[in-house]
Amino acid sequence: MTIKIATAECFTHGIIAREIHACAQGYQGEFGPDIWKPTTLENFQDEITLLCGMFIPTLSALKSVLKVDPPEPHKLLNGIKVYKEEDDQEVAVLMAKAVKNISGADIGIGTTAGIGKGGIAIVTPELAVKTTSDVYADLCSSNSEQLLLRQRSGVEKTLLLLEQILNHQS
Numbered sequence: 001m002t003i004k005i006a007t008a009e010c011f012t013h014g015i016i017a018r019e020i021h022a023c024a025q026g027y028q029g030e031f032g033p034d035i036w037k038p039t040t041l042e043n044f045q046d047e048i049t050l051l052c053g054m055f056i057p058t059l060s061a062l063k064s065v066l067k068v069d070p071p072e073p074h075k076l077l078n079g080i081k082v083y084k085e086e087d088d089q090e091v092a093v094l095m096a097k098a099v100k101n102i103s104g105a106d107i108g109i110g111t112t113a114g115i116g117k118g119g120i121a122i123v124t125p126e127l128a129v130k131t132t133s134d135v136y137a138d139l140c141s142s143n144s145e146q147l148l149l150r151q152r153s154g155v156e157k158t159l160l161l162l163e164q165i166l167n168h169q170s
Helices: 015-025 041-045 059-064 085-103 144-169
Strands: 003-009 048-055 075-077 080-082 107-112 119-123 128-131
Touching (some): 003 085, 015 144, 059 080, 085 107, 085 119, 085 128, 128 144
């Protein structure tokens, strides 16, 4: 049975979806996965597929595309939602559930980050896991290097968590 995965990403900019797709397709080299190289890669190639990967940085997209009613953001930057860490985690769960339900996926992944370490959520029929990246950053500042570090941490942590969930389901 193939496990269908869908993502709704903000601070991870669709990188998680790209990594899942490259891994699932068995792509190699420059076209292959850059970050996610699970030791059980061969097992996943026939077991997972990416249904869709969405980049959802704005409050209006949360409401119109994902059809969720999120909490009011701490701030809006050109329509981009900026939550504090605790709300980021709540919104990541909303995003994961929504993309899972809308797409008919078995697993939904949501990520969003404003001020703090962000929010990461993975939702399956049996569980909903939420966590953060390991890096603090503030979207309202112009520290691109710190934002990039948080993004990388979020992508890596999400893919590691996904791999653990997939290994548990196998």
